[in-house]
Amino acid sequence: xxxxxxxxxxxxxxxxxxxxxxxxxxxxxxxxxxxxxxxxxxxxxxxxxxxxxxxxxxxxxxxxxxxxxxxxxxxxxxxxxxxxxxxxxxxxxxxxxxxxxxxxxxxxxxxxxxxxxxxxxxxxxxxxxxxxxxxxxxxxxxxxxxxxxxxxxxxxxxxxxxxxxxx
Numbered sequence: 001x002x003x004x005x006x007x008x009x010x011x012x013x014x015x016x017x018x019x020x021x022x023x024x025x026x027x028x029x030x031x032x033x034x035x036x037x038x039x040x041x042x043x044x045x046x047x048x049x050x051x052x053x054x055x056x057x058x059x060x061x062x063x064x065x066x067x068x069x070x071x072x073x074x075x076x077x078x079x080x081x082x083x084x085x086x087x088x089x090x091x092x093x094x095x096x097x098x099x100x101x102x103x104x105x106x107x108x109x110x111x112x113x114x115x116x117x118x119x120x121x122x123x124x125x126x127x128x129x130x131x132x133x134x135x136x137x138x139x140x141x142x143x144x145x146x147x148x149x150x151x152x153x154x155x156x157x158x159x160x161x162x163x164x165x166x167x
Contacts, residue, residue: 002027003049006039033138034097053095060099061092067106100139108132108146112153 005014005027012032013024034056042052061083068076082088091098111132115125129150136143 002030002032002035003038003042003052006035007042007049031097031138031141031143033135034100036138037100050095054093057092057099060103064103064106067103067110071110097139101136101143104132104136104139104143108136112149116153116157 002012002014006012010024012027014027015024037056038049038052041047041055042049045052045055047055064083065076065080068079072079083092091102108129111125111128115122115129118125133143133146133150136146
């Protein structure tokens with residue numbers, strides 16, 4: 001709905017449910033991330049909003065497969081089998097933001113693990129964590145919980161693991 005409004009040139013404003021004819025209000029029911037990605041693909045490729053959402057879900061599956069390959073090159077194919085379960089097939093076939101949210105959670109978990117267990121590239125890992133936190137929040141509001149997880153991890157790093165840098 002919002003993605004179609006963006007493609008039609010109305011931006012993030014939709015028809016008001018309580019207002020009169022032609023009245024528009026800022027859309028705030030759902031996060032704008034998924035709709036923005038859909039509308040961007042639709043504008044760039046010329047595809048419909050519906051088809052663009054399917055293309056994005058395929059891209060998210062591809063990104064997950066690449067992430068699985070990065071996490072465990074030997075067993076990535078085993079992790080990839082998860083996409084053959086009917087519940088995942090259903091999630092990725094619908095026009096929902098769960099596909100992006102699942103990708104964001106795996107990405108956040110991967111970089112959080114690297115951040116906790118790796119003392120090199122701390123700036124890059126922090127940047128990737130912040131990027132994944134922002135992505136999760138823009139895809140789903142519940143993604144804001146990762147801000148707390150990341151904050152607690154930083155506090156833990158600063159208070160309890162200062163000696164790790166000396167090693």
